[in-house]
Amino acid sequence: METERKDVQPTEAQKKAQRRRSIALALCLVAFVVIFYVATLVKFGPAVMDRAL
Amino acid sequence: MALVHNIENGEARISEAMPGDYFALLKPRVMSLVVFTAFVGMILAPGGINPLIAAIAILAIAVGAGASGALNMWYDADIDAVMTRTAKRPIPSGRVTRGEALAFGLTLSVLSVLTLGTLTNWIAGGLLAFTIFFYAVIYTMWLKRSTPQNIVIGGAAGAFPPMIGWAAASGTISLESVVLFLIIFLWTPPHFWALALFKLRDYDMANVPMLPNVAGERHTKLQILAYSLVLAVVAAAPWPMGLAGPVYGLIAIGLGANFVRHAISVWRMEDGDATMVPAKKLFRFSLYYLATLFAVLLGERLFEIAHSAQVA
Known part of the structure; x- marks a missing residue:
């Protein structure tokens, strides 16, 4: 016989914490991408576009 | 099914940790000192560095230092729980698990080293990696719990940032950057032993062998005085070496004399003195001392x- 499935319901505090963590993680990822974008431009300058097709 | 099983065992857990709890794992107050000293090292170093790359390098050094702080909290959660100074940290207070702190620390360690190495040079990247290893493994896992000289050798980890900053800007390790390292290295023992004197019972309860609770108060006070004397001399060295000018030299000599004066007061303090006023004064002065020295080095160069x- 199949046992009844019990889903875990997060509390309001847990949901809020999860949302805040997700936002923080997203901001960190965006910052990381921007940092490497800027650093690439600074290090290579316009030469970054200088690629043979 | 596994989740239901875990709930029955009382093991299921949904995190309530806020981003701020993860930020606290990075030991932001230590990080601020790291940022400042690394920046000074970078400015003093010969050869220019692009300001944007410099800013990113400082961020990478800060994150690397923070990552080693997270690894330290992961390993030391048991002793943090019994010391009043550290009992409210994210792991002992139950907001972050040890596993989460370990994953966080390792991820940031790898990212910070790779970022610094690829954007500046691998001497700087290698130094940052070594610093994280030194603090997390040599100090936290090995020396802290096994020898009362823990702070002397562990202090090296906190002394590396100006060297990393210097290496990031110049691509080298030179005698000047070693002197900057030595100033923080020699400053750490008297700073922490002054703290350990008035937090003696805390370290005792946590079974951490700090010098005062292993070798006794008298011996600790003598060591504080010895380190202070050497520190006062070494801190003035950047002047004759040409790394700093006379303004720095005179301030370093004046502050050094004051540091030694505080250390003498601690040395004269009665054993078993409950208020420990001289030790508290030395601890506060030591913070001001280091910040001022590096601020003057920076100001002079700017x-x-x-x-x-x-x-x-």
């Missing part, structure tokens, strides 16, 4: 740069 730009 003035020099502004002056030469004006002349040109």
